[in-house]
Amino acid sequence: MAVEERGWCITGRVQGVFFRASTQRKARGLGLTGYALNQPDGSVAVAARGENDALDKLAAWLEKGPPGARVEQVTELPPDKRSLPATSFETG
Numbered sequence: 001m002a003v004e005e006r007g008w009c010i011t012g013r014v015q016g017v018f019f020r021a022s023t024q025r026k027a028r029g030l031g032l033t034g035y036a037l038n039q040p041d042g043s044v045a046v047a048a049r050g051e052n053d054a055l056d057k058l059a060a061w062l063e064k065g066p067p068g069a070r071v072e073q074v075t076e077l078p079p080d081k082r083s084l085p086a087t088s089f090e091t092g
Helices: 021-027 051-063
Strands: 003-013 033-038 044-051 070-075 089-091
Touching: 003 051, 021 033, 021 044, 021 051, 021 089, 044 051, 051 070
Parallel strands: 033 089
Antiparallel strands: 003 044, 003 070, 033 044
């Protein structure tokens, strides 16, 4: 399978509820690299690289997030390839 890259913006109650750390665990478990970053507007930006099936699973997980999160919207966006880590999944 080909390696793909995808990005998402997640809005709702997604900061202060371990959304980034939970996303990191989920992504690593799926064999993905990338990042989850808090944004100044209260959203979380996620970008990931990996197999299409794994990216689909992460996208489905982002719709709910971890316990305590209240996801209102997930918008798929192109990832910022300049800052997409090649060998890890980072949070910041």
